[in-house]
Amino acid sequence: xxxxxxxxxxxxxxxxxxxxxxxxxxxxxxxxxxxxxxxxxxxxxxxxxxxxxxxxxxxxxxxxxxxxxxxxxxxxxxxxxxxxxxxxxxxxxxxxxxxxxxxxxxxxxxxxx
Numbered sequence: 001x002x003x004x005x006x007x008x009x010x011x012x013x014x015x016x017x018x019x020x021x022x023x024x025x026x027x028x029x030x031x032x033x034x035x036x037x038x039x040x041x042x043x044x045x046x047x048x049x050x051x052x053x054x055x056x057x058x059x060x061x062x063x064x065x066x067x068x069x070x071x072x073x074x075x076x077x078x079x080x081x082x083x084x085x086x087x088x089x090x091x092x093x094x095x096x097x098x099x100x101x102x103x104x105x106x107x108x109x110x111x112x113x
Contacts, residue, residue: 018063
């Protein structure tokens with residue numbers, strides 16, 4: 001039994017789809033920043049906390065977390081050959097990514113209040 005749940009084509013597809021979503025959001029965000037007529041805190045906050053951008057930021061964060069999980073998981077499985085060391089590092093990575101995801105969720109939920 002493998003400790004790596006995603007094997008074969010699934011991680012490859014997740015990596016590619018998440019990379020496309022990350023790239024699209026990055027282009028969108030840079031386009032919005034460079035086309036903004038006014039650079040002020042109020043303008044930035046109104047752009048960031050609009051419902052469309054909250055949803056897009058949430059999708060970007062999920063894509064980034066999945067992309068990081070697949071990429072870091074592959075690195076750990078390729079370069080750490082001791083079983084318990086793999087488990088420790090995969091657990092630390094998973095914990096860090098879950099905590100980061102919960103932090104982003106908290107921020108996004110606070111913006112809707």
